[in-house]
Amino acid sequence: MPRPSAGMVTRVAIAVAIVALLPLVVPSFLVFDLIYVAAYAIAILGLIILTGMNGQISLGHGAFMALGGYVVAVLAHRAGVPFWIGVPLAAIGSGIAGLLIGLVALRLAGVYLALATFSLAVATPSFLKHYKSITGGFDGLPLDPVQAPSWIPLDGQHWLYYVAWTVAGVLFLASALLVRGQFGRALRALRDNPIAAVSFGVNPYFYKTLAFGWSAVLAGVAGGFLAIPTAYVSPDTFTSALSITLLIGAVLGGISTFWGALVGGIVVEFLPLVAQQINAAAPSVVYGVALILVMMFLPDGIVGGVLRVTLRFRRPPPQPALESSTQPAAPIAVSPQPRE
């Protein structure tokens, strides 16, 4: 990856400025929603790296969010561990789980991985309900609400907003540094043509497992930030619908660029809130129809669509604005063929 272009730096600076100033102008109930946007964006970023860049379809990242959320909640509830220790521990725990599941995933190509991870997502709440002595079972666990340190003139919610978005910013930056250069090239090569990639000396086990692990780290942190704002976790927080929501966010936002994670986070937080006004079931219907239409007409999601429109009105740029968007959505790893 070349040095970040001036345009990229400008866009990032604008995004950071908006995030920093937004809580000053929006009503405080929106600040609460915006914390969730940060959490979703972090988790979706993990999915974009794993599924978008590396082609491993995961429908079960809600399980890693559950792990992260419960690590934070159990530590806080049972040992009084503050969240700024709990969240890094959640990241580590979830990352280790991700590496282990990533090792298994090496054996499952394409659609089989989707099937196994989907089953994991459906089974997650029953694990949480079963191990009652740790997780509190069906009733979930309460946490202490977050308070800002006394030297900071913010209420707990605004404090949490800045913490969540700072963490998101750091993780986006870390991910960008991680996937630029050799690591990102290896991930994409393994997605587009695994045989050629291996012939060129790319170690598929190393890179694919690491991609799984890193995306699980992100999901674990996101799960922590899903638990903290409501100061409560329960199995209902981490249903199979959550895992599917992450994929929806990635696809609608745009699965081939990091900006897609940001847009996806906004979409999955606010679209249901808007659609609920029509009917309690409307968000699902809108999501489902949107997924199908996006796949047919806008395969790079909202970000890809916006990019296509803006490029049309601009003189041909010397190089594509977003490096990763130049990659077409490519076939996922080969699976056993049904036809002879």
Place this chain on the structure above:
Amino acid sequence: MHDLAQQIVSGLAQGSIFASLALALVLIYRAMGIINFAQGELAMFTTYIAWQLVQMGLPLWLAFALTVLIAFAGGVLLERIVIRPVERANQLTVVIVSLGLFIAFNGLAGWFWGYIVKAFPTPFPTTPLQVGGVAFSAQDVGVIVVSVITLGLISLFFQKTKLGLAMRAAALYPDQSRVLGIRVGWMLALGWGLASAVGAISGIMIAPVVFLDPNMMQSVIVYAFAAAVLGGIESPVGAVVGGLVLGVVINLLGTYVDWIGNELRLAAALAIIVVVLVVRPAGLFGRVTVQRV
């Protein structure tokens, strides 16, 4: 001993429902190499249609038959309208589209019929059957009988009719079939119709047990995945055997192994999926594929 016999029969009854849904998955996988994540939700949606027909005063068995026809037509339409445009796209696209169907139908059911759990009438007598001093639930026995008839009809259709032969040909050798004048596209649509009809039967059979609600099939579809994977995802016979084995094993594990109980049954299904896929991806009855690189 009586207890064990009862548990095995209710395991077989559950298993035959898993088998039906697994067969629906296999029908589509064989034809197009797609795993239809929406299969369970389609079954749930058609079961609501059956419920609606019964509410409108139709006799249960007539509602059953009508629902299967509606499911068939709906499956054909879905393939033509939604799946056909992405048929040749990559796997991620197809998985996402089928998830789109999953969420959309889940939402539509909630929209039309609400999220309150509804009782679904059983088509079978409620008095238990006495066989050799053991009381079996008529529901269980009825489910097994209906599933056996369904699976028998499907197998007869594929083995003994020209249309069935054409569908098998279209699935295995699409290009050669086209040369011979088989409308491959329509054969695939018919496959979707059949799959959704079989799915509808499984939904109606399980609804009296698990009750009707928009999420009723979400764990059932995981069991069906496990059944299909266990049997070998390309093998209809494997789906049926896998379903029955899974039904009995899960039921016995849940009943007799304390630490598994009710809640970890799903986890057991997940474990079966992962272990089979890792150790023997072809399952019990699938062909072991060798890939040329």
